[in-house]
Amino acid sequence: MTHSFDALIAMEDPADGAQSTSGAGLGGPRTVTARTHPAWANMVGPYGGATAAQALAGITSDPRAQGRPAALTVNFAAPVDEGTMEVVVDPVRTNRSNQHWTVRIDQESGTVLTGTALLARGRETFTDTELSVPDVPVPADVDITPYTMALPWMENYVFRIVSGPPTAASASSETVMWVSQAQRRPWDHVSLAAACDVFFPRIFARTGTPSPAGTVSYTVYFHTAPEALAAQGEHLLCRAAASRFHEGHFDQIGHVWGEDGELLATTTQLVYFKGV
């Protein structure tokens, strides 16, 4: 049976040659078709991480792609409707060691996502991780957190919240949790792009109660190579906190580590909120 994530990121090639990139050089927009998947639905429209993964998959599955994802930023411009979407990707610059892409997702209602991505070839350089890993119990020693909201996408992951649940008010919005996939699948950059959005909105952790909130801008910096990611265990250690809530938005700074303590990604968001 196909993993629901593989079904989600499956891209249909342009039906006719006209939609495809011209033969004249490497650049130029190319449109592929994706569709929403019921297993990845959120309260309204799909889980943002799923749509971000579709945007990135449109790039990484492009025959012109060179290198592995290093940076991804997507802005959620409007609600994503259930059904098909056109993913328009364009490798605007291919340099010796990296490749710059733009991405846009269009539906009948108009553009629902805009974004940019950087692919890069790994190079051996000075390596050091400054950020220390949170001191937490191993996943087996943390209880699985029961779902408090019946959202389809959450069933794709198993959450083990160590601190900062969405159900208790706190002076800090920080959450630390172990997250794994309900149906096991080796990690790759596209599934990591989806997983970096697993944090519920930081305002929930402050107030201890859900309220309307939605990511407007979402960034992932990928710190590691495909082989290292694929060799990771199933559990990701995820930590996020807001710096400031003000005028209807808050930021979120997150980090995601592999089970062995390797820092896999730095991820940030700007999130819209209201009703608080």
Place this chain on the structure above:
Amino acid sequence: MTHSFDALIAMEDPADGAQSTSGAGLGGPRTVTARTHPAWANMVGPYGGATAAQALAGITSDPRAQGRPAALTVNFAAPVDEGTMEVVVDPVRTNRSNQHWTVRIDQESGTVLTGTALLARGRETFTDTELSVPDVPVPADVDITPYTMALPWMENYVFRIVSGPPTAASASSETVMWVSQAQRRPWDHVSLAAACDVFFPRIFARTGTPSPAGTVSYTVYFHTAPEALAAQGEHLLCRAAASRFHEGHFDQIGHVWGEDGELLATTTQLVYFKGV
């Protein structure tokens, strides 16, 4: 005399109507012309913050702009050549409370910058700053840091490094500094977008010596309103650190506070480096 920053962000409207947006609705690309400014030159090409500011100014000066900058991400795709550049901006979605833009800068060599921006209307909501202000002496009690590199753009700012200079090796890449404009000018979102890039590359703070490095992706989340920014004092408190250096890239997480302790921006980068 025109402030060099105002000269930098001056945009020439399209010379003929054909370049301008069509009358059919609010959306559609519009091209304005900007040019590099010698006062904002870096070692190779302009200071990245200057180019980011030009990208944002192309948006904020557009007659269709609604709201104040909330998020900006630009990717530096190729070196910016001295001279003119076309700034192509497009308000892809205008919602009730925000507006999503894409931006691209083209030169003769091709596309040199891609990006996205979010404008938003400020709304009164829950407000709180979780991140505490670094405990540092007031600007008057910190010596001005002498320039160690003769880079034109640096002369636009006065640096007072409190900790983490680029001239001493350290186990931490964190730098804390006060930064002000050499020629006083009230702060606004565009000048803040430029100033959020004032951090020298974090690898310098680790190794204590300059080496080739360049920002590839640059993000600013703006936490405050135009009036609050304009009322700020001249000095910004700036702190940045890397999480991980690996495979030729490192991330940078930065925060910028106003003189009165208000958190003005969260800013992140992915930076290319080599030779270390």
